[in-house]
Amino acid sequence: MMVTASSPEQTVNADFSAPSVIPPAGQTPPPARSARKSRLSLAWQDIMEACGLWRLAVTLGWLDVRLQYSGSTLGPFWLTLTTAVMVGAMGGIYSQLFHLKLQDYLPYISISLILWQNGLSTLIQESCGTFTRATDTLRSVTMPYTVQALRTTIRCGVMFSYTVIVPVVVFIIMGKWPGVTMLLALPALALWLIDCVAFCLLLGSVCARFRDIPPIVGSLLQIFFYVTPVIWEAKQLGPTATWLYLNPFYSMLDIVRMPFLGHVPSGLSWGIALGTSLVLCLLSLFTFSRSRSKLAFWV
Amino acid sequence: MNETLIHARRVPEGTSHIIIDKLSLNFPIFHGGARSLKKMLLKRGKSVLTNARTLRTGGQVQLEPGESGTVQVQALDNVSLSIKAGERVGLIGHNGAGKSTLLRVMAGIYMPDAPNVDIYGQVASLLDVNSGMNQELTGRENITLMGRHKGMTTPQIRQLEENVESFAQLETFLDLPVRLYSTGMRIRLGFGIATTMTPQILLMDEWFMAGDFHFQERAEKRLASVVNGTDILVITSHALDVLEKWCTRLIWMEAGQIHMDGPTKEVMLAYKASTATPAAS
Numbered sequence: 001m002m003v004t005a006s007s008p009e010q011t012v013n014a015d016f017s018a019p020s021v022i023p024p025a026g027q028t029p030p031p032a033r034s035a036r037k038s039r040l041s042l043a044w045q046d047i048m049e050a051c052g053l054w055r056l057a058v059t060l061g062w063l064d065v066r067l068q069y070s071g072s073t074l075g076p077f078w079l080t081l082t083t084a085v086m087v088g089a090m091g092g093i094y095s096q097l098f099h100l101k102l103q104d105y106l107p108y109i110s111i112s113l114i115l116w117q118n119g120l121s122t123l124i125q126e127s128c129g130t131f132t133r134a135t136d137t138l139r140s141v142t143m144p145y146t147v148q149a150l151r152t153t154i155r156c157g158v159m160f161s162y163t164v165i166v167p168v169v170v171f172i173i174m175g176k177w178p179g180v181t182m183l184l185a186l187p188a189l190a191l192w193l194i195d196c197v198a199f200c201l202l203l204g205s206v207c208a209r210f211r212d213i214p215p216i217v218g219s220l221l222q223i224f225f226y227v228t229p230v231i232w233e234a235k236q237l238g239p240t241a242t243w244l245y246l247n248p249f250y251s252m253l254d255i256v257r258m259p260f261l262g263h264v265p266s267g268l269s270w271g272i273a274l275g276t277s278l279v280l281c282l283l284s285l286f287t288f289s290r291s292r293s294k295l296a297f298w299v
Numbered sequence: 300m301n302e303t304l305i306h307a308r309r310v311p312e313g314t315s316h317i318i319i320d321k322l323s324l325n326f327p328i329f330h331g332g333a334r335s336l337k338k339m340l341l342k343r344g345k346s347v348l349t350n351a352r353t354l355r356t357g358g359q360v361q362l363e364p365g366e367s368g369t370v371q372v373q374a375l376d377n378v379s380l381s382i383k384a385g386e387r388v389g390l391i392g393h394n395g396a397g398k399s400t401l402l403r404v405m406a407g408i409y410m411p412d413a414p415n416v417d418i419y420g421q422v423a424s425l426l427d428v429n430s431g432m433n434q435e436l437t438g439r440e441n442i443t444l445m446g447r448h449k450g451m452t453t454p455q456i457r458q459l460e461e462n463v464e465s466f467a468q469l470e471t472f473l474d475l476p477v478r479l480y481s482t483g484m485r486i487r488l489g490f491g492i493a494t495t496m497t498p499q500i501l502l503m504d505e506w507f508m509a510g511d512f513h514f515q516e517r518a519e520k521r522l523a524s525v526v527n528g529t530d531i532l533v534i535t536s537h538a539l540d541v542l543e544k545w546c547t548r549l550i551w552m553e554a555g556q557i558h559m560d561g562p563t564k565e566v567m568l569a570y571k572a573s574t575a576t577p578a579a580s
Contacts, residue, residue, distance in 0.1 A: 056444070059443065063436060067436070139408065142408055
């Protein structure tokens with residue numbers, strides 16, 4: 001590829017008249033990025049460009065997972081192992097506390113717990129560091145910011161898929177295979193992925209500015225863990241269970257959990273989940289578009 | 300390989316330009332409670348209460364401009380410039396004069412949406428030795444990442460890898476994590492990756508001047524072939540002889556402002572006279 005090095009002076013156009021004077025508007029070709037574009041459309045453009053770079057995001061996400069577990073022989077299967085131990089322990093204790101048959105309760109808690117712990121909760125907490133983790137890259141390379149959001153989503157998705165092994169094994173052992181209904185969880189999981197990107201853009205931007213938000217998010221999630229039917233079942237509440245619909249996490253969890261347990265999720269759950277997602281996406285688009293041009297200074 | 304693989308944002312030959320019109324850039328510096336949402340809300344709440352209760356004498360004195368607790372540092376002050384295709388521009392000035400900041404503005408990292416900044420053409424920047432490299436990954440993996448960033452497909456990345464491998468001559472080190480590299484080796488890798496493609500606008504910070512003598516020679520050759528293919532080159536450096544050799548125009552920055560802008564010879568003379576260190580390099 002190497003061309004013989006010719007002295008650059010020879011090829012250079014030596015003409016430069018009054019360099020600091022801006023040429024009249026007629027001479028300048030139309031700018032590539034219109035100056036009058038709104039922040040919103042610029043943010044949207046950022047998201048679209050990042051989607052075009054999905055290969056980069058996937059590579060980055062995978063490498064993140066690999067690096068995190070590079071020192072161990074088990075690798076990400078450590079996640080599977082710790083989840084299995086936790087599910088076993090909590091299943092044993094709570095089936096005693098709630099006077100439930102382990103055979104019925106263990107499949108429930110196994111899928112509930114991983115959906116909450118390794119799904120929603122991890123996803124939201126990890127989204128806080130979307131931009132602060134990539135400080136060096138953001139400061140030195142021109143790259144759509146949304147790539148970082150996709151990267152975090154992929155990383156969480158990969159780590160999540162390692163833990164799904166646990167409930168699947170439990171279902172097989174307990175003879176509770178949900179059958180074809182399980183496929184209904186797929187559109188719900190797709191919705192989760194979209195929400196994860198939205199969370200990354202929203203919390204990622206806000207956390208880049210205010211560094212005390214991750215602990216606040218952590219404590220809020222802890223509260224939601226108890227008020228959302230994760231370790232307990234909605235039917236245990238009896239008629240008051242309808243109040244649970246006020247908690248959007250309940251519906252978000254339900255649309256994925258129900259198919260795994262062999263039931264079709266209710267339309268109300270899907271409705272609330274879709275509504276919540278729409279609000280979340282709009283909110284994140286708004287926040288991201290407002291903070292995008294300042295992110296390089298914040299991180 | 301030197302043929303551009305990626306055509307994203309490429310504009311017709313010879314039409315690229317950089318136009319910056321009266322740009323000022325303030326760095327917000329967050330210190331104390333400015334990073335904390337709780338403290339900021341408390342502060343706001345407090346000031347609302349005190350304003351309501353006490354009578355004020357005279358006007359309001361704003362001790363901390365901008366958002367509460369943040370201090371603004373002005374890095375660029377009313378900078379206007381226009382660079383046309385065919386120009387090779389060098390930025391000079393002492394440390395902290397705003398050279399690197401200006402370069403980052405041109406790269407679209409700072410103020411990407413500013414209406415008074417118009418960057419037209421495909422931009423590539425060599426701003427940081429580690430630019431986007433992951434320290435834990437091997438050199439080879441970093442090459443792959445870089446290729447993915449440029450939107451390359453897998454066969455194109457293979458090609459890129461071979462090209463960089465033959466240039467950087469890192470041999471077995473290419474399969475070791477980048478954090479084990481010496482600075483010189485990092486430069487070889489970073490430089491190798493950055494110069495495999497010919498952008499229309501090339502922005503370089505001064506780091507690429509490092510490396511041993513043997514490498515310098517090869518680097519210059521390689522750079523020459525890239526530079527000759529670009530429309531616009533903007534470099535910052537303290538090595539005046541390098542600037543004299545490469546640039547047709549110098550912009551002398553001082554305290555965030557353009558102090559002098561003109562043909563290399565004129566600016567160089569004035570600069571040397573002011574620093575009074577003859578032929579410092």
